[in-house]
Amino acid sequence: MTRVLVVEDDPRLVKALVISLQARTYDVDAAPDGATALRLAAARQPDVVLLDLGLPDMDGLDVITALRGWTGVPVLVLSARQASDEKVAALDAGADDYITKPFSMDELLARLRAAVRRTGNTSPVPGTAVVETADFTIDLLAKRLVRGGRDVRLTPTEWHLLEILVSNPGRLVTQQHLLQEVWGVSQRKKNNYLRVYMAQMRRKLERDPSHPRYLITEPGMGYRFEG
Known part of the structure; x- marks a missing residue:
């Protein structure tokens, strides 16, 4: 059973989310503030986190940062903040998706299912299970990236993007x-998502992120992986 951690201080919204999620056989924990959320995340090991940014004890961005210090669990932000820079800040901190309040329950459930799918194994094409370059080695089956003799942690969303690119060298x-493929049909115009995540991945993979050797941008079109 998929375990969901709901981090939200509005009791009415929490009740609605818990009822809807449990009706669809999700196991649900709820936290009214950031400190409780971090304790529950460590104790319960959720499969996905639904996170409000406006918490009473800390900003939701701080919760994301704390989680990303030890786990790659998908984090879906649920927030009334609609400014583009707020969304980019959340994604840059390590969130996997950003859903603006008010939202429909159907959309939330679709985004949640997509996030859970991204944490599963994505089967690479034959011959690309292990990719070695001059600077790093990627083991797609083990979801392991080694650079300079050290493991580099990628979020589930970063792994999904990398798997797609590496599987099409x-x-x-x-x-x-x-x-x-990564965020769903409804997000096909959210190019800022890609810019944020590609920048994060270049910082982790490239010697010079401003002049990438491996993750190449084709302006206005897309991206290529050059091994």
Whole structure:
């Protein structure tokens, strides 16, 4: 059973989320503040986190940062903050998706299912289970990236993007294809998502992120992986 941690201080919304999720056979824990959320995350090991940014004791961005210090669990932000820079800040901190309040329950459930799918194994094409470059080695089956003799942690969303690109070496993968595969049909125009995540991945993989050797941008079209 998929375990969901709901981090939200509005008791009415918490009740609605718990009822809807439990009716669909999710196991649900709820936390009214950031400190409780971090304790429950460590104790209960949720499969996905639904996180409000406006918590009474700390900003939700701090919760994301704390979680990302030890876990790659998918984090879906649920927030009334609609400014683009707020969304980018949450994604840059390590969130996997951003859902603006008010939202429909159907949309939330679809995004949640997509996030859970991203944590599962994505089968790479034959011959690309292990990819070695001059700077790092990627083991897609083990979900392990080693650079300079050290493991580099990627979030589930970063892994999904990397798997798609590495499984198509040298080929242009369009922005629309990446957005649809990773975030779903409704997000096919959210190109800022890709820019944020590609920047994060370059910081982790490239010697010089400003002049990438491996994760190449084709302006206005998409991205390529060059091994």
